[in-house]
Amino acid sequence: MNKIKTISKYIRSLLILITVLHLFVYASILLFTDTSNTASQLSASYNVFSSFIEVSFKDSWQGFAQALSQEGFNTIIILGIAESLPYLFIYFFIFKLFGLYQQGIIFTYKNSFYIKCIGTSLLGWIGLSLFYPIIVTLVIRFTGQSKTLPMMINIGSTEIKYLIISLIIYAFAWIMKEAINLKSEQELVI
Amino acid sequence: MAIIIELDVMLAKRKMKLNDLALKVGITAQNLSVLKSGRAKAIRFTTLDAICEALQCNPGDILLFTENDK
Numbered sequence: 001m002n003k004i005k006t007i008s009k010y011i012r013s014l015l016i017l018i019t020v021l022h023l024f025v026y027a028s029i030l031l032f033t034d035t036s037n038t039a040s041q042l043s044a045s046y047n048v049f050s051s052f053i054e055v056s057f058k059d060s061w062q063g064f065a066q067a068l069s070q071e072g073f074n075t076i077i078i079l080g081i082a083e084s085l086p087y088l089f090i091y092f093f094i095f096k097l098f099g100l101y102q103q104g105i106i107f108t109y110k111n112s113f114y115i116k117c118i119g120t121s122l123l124g125w126i127g128l129s130l131f132y133p134i135i136v137t138l139v140i141r142f143t144g145q146s147k148t149l150p151m152m153i154n155i156g157s158t159e160i161k162y163l164i165i166s167l168i169i170y171a172f173a174w175i176m177k178e179a180i181n182l183k184s185e186q187e188l189v190i
Numbered sequence: 191m192a193i194i195i196e197l198d199v200m201l202a203k204r205k206m207k208l209n210d211l212a213l214k215v216g217i218t219a220q221n222l223s224v225l226k227s228g229r230a231k232a233i234r235f236t237t238l239d240a241i242c243e244a245l246q247c248n249p250g251d252i253l254l255f256t257e258n259d260k
Binding site (some may be wrong): 185188189190 | 217221222224225229230231232233234235
């Protein structure tokens with residue numbers, strides 16, 4: 001049990017570090033990068049602690065990012081913040097899960113709930129990546145800032161990969177819940 | 191549940207306390223309390239055998255079947 005508590009403590013510290021780094025990189029990009037124009041500036045890269053951290057829209061949002069850039073919008077502000085939100089939710093739920101492990105709470109409904117929340121965050125990310133460009137386009141069009149911005153919806157391999165991962169996480173959470181049910185029933189056998 | 195546990199009735203008839211029965215049967219008083227209150231999901235034959243031996247009764251004296259109101 002002590003090993004679990006110690007490992008959980010380290011993982012929680014690591015998660016805090018990753019979250020701070022994540023926010024720091026986005027803040028740095030927003031503050032210090034010239035993101036005013038051109039598709040070539042969509043990928044802003046930073047070398048932080050010898051690792052390569054970047055904000056890029058190479059997959060499903062690439063086309064939309066280019067379209068936004070051509071219309072003169074700041075893609076880092078519009079897409080970057082939305083892209084990092086699901087990550088922050090996932091970090092938060094992993095942090096909470098390991099918080100339970102740190103307290104010695106390993107096999108409860110709450111653990112199952114947090115695992116499910118991680119899966120839900122991933123599903124939310126898929127929903128966001130599908131519908132966020134449409135929402136942004138509609139807002140921009142209705143506010144009259146652009147009339148030529150195209151409506152885009154993309155389903156790529158990343159979305160499918162995340163969908164499979166989130167379904168597997170859901171299955172894990174469900175199996176854990178069933179196992180907890182079995183355990184509590186077993187405890188009521190006299 | 192259709193099965194009712196009448197352990198408290200038998201304990202009263204034998205003028206025995208729950209803790210004494212728990213000691214004789216060899217299970218904790220908490221577990222016996224779970225059985226008495228009807229929260230138990232199942233009972234082992236070995237436990238039932240030990241309870242019957244301690245209370246000098248038959249399983250039917252402790253377990254009672256009633257029709258479920260549906």
